[in-house]
Amino acid sequence: MSLVDTVVTDCEGDALPVTVESGVLQITGGSTSTSVSSTTTTTVSPVWPFLYNEIWGEKKDENLSLLRTFRDDVLVSTALGRKYVGLLYGNSFEIALLLVQNPLLLRQAGEWLNVILDTMRSPLFSDRPVVRQSTIKSLEILLNRFAVKTTNRELINAIRNLGRDIKDKGFFMQLGIAVATCTYNRLGPESSAISAHIK
Numbered sequence: 201m202s203l204v205d206t207v208v209t210d211c212e213g214d215a216l217p218v219t220v221e222s223g224v225l226q227i228t229g230g231s232t233s234t235s236v237s238s239t240t241t242t243t244v245s246p247v248w249p250f251l252y253n254e255i256w257g258e259k260k261d262e263n264l265s266l267l268r269t270f271r272d273d274v275l276v277s278t279a280l281g282r283k284y285v286g287l288l289y290g291n292s293f294e295i296a297l298l299l300v301q302n303p304l305l306l307r308q309a310g311e312w313l314n315v316i317l318d319t320m321r322s323p324l325f326s327d328r329p330v331v332r333q334s335t336i337k338s339l340e341i342l343l344n345r346f347a348v349k350t351t352n353r354e355l356i357n358a359i360r361n362l363g364r365d366i367k368d369k370g371f372f373m374q375l376g377i378a379v380a381t382c383t384y385n386r387l388g389p390e391s392s393a394i395s396a397h398i399k
Contacts, residue, residue, distance in 0.1 A: 247296045255310035263317055270320060274329050280374045287358045294352045302349055312342050329377040336366055336379065 252260045275281035288295075299306040315335055322330070340363060347359045365371045372379050 247300055248292075251296060251299050251306065254306060255313065263313075266317055266320055267313070270316075270329070274376060278375055280371070284362065287362075291352070291355045291358055294350060294355045295346070298346060298349050305345055305349060308342055308345060312338055329375075330380050331372060331377055333379060333381045336372075339366060 252264060256263045271285060275285050299309060312335075315338065316331075319331060319335065320329075343359045343363050347356055347363075350356060369379075
């Protein structure tokens with residue numbers, strides 16, 4: 201599926217045809233048309249359903265439900281979590297635009313989200329949310345990839361702040377999330393969960 205022949209929906213679920221001409225995203229709704237380029241500041245929330253579909257396809261609803269549960273049950277239960285959820289939604293347009301314009305970045309973001317989803321499905325996650333140190337490192341790399349693709353000062357500042365915060369050992373503790381460091385032993389990576397040490 202390509203963006204050129206995709207139909208996305210608006211907030212009410214009405215279909216909106218999407219085309220790309222000369223690197224400009226065109227979203228047409230009713231009698232109006234919205235053009236989005238890297239210099240546009242128009243909000244284009246209808247793009248998110250397309251992006252979710254590109255990342256997960258048929259598993260979109262299941263995965264979004266799990267991520268929303270994590271947001272509602274873990275992140276928004278703390279002031280720090282609410283701050284970052286607010287920053288995410290506040291920069292939603294710019295993030296969507298970057299993902300539409302950079303298919304490799306979309307793939308990398310999807311891979312990182314899939315790691316998070318797999319972690320959330322893990323038995324280790326049932327008592328207390330747990331994230332691996334390697335997942336934090338891959339988030340750092342992904343944030344840097346976003347930072348070099350955007351010129352939006354607000355998003356750059358949000359990325360810098362999050363990048364700084366995730367290096368602080370107390371950050372995840374404040375969110376109620378444990379950090380696991382997995383050690384590999386002679387039994388191989390399959391047994392690494394047994395060797396996980398929760399900090």
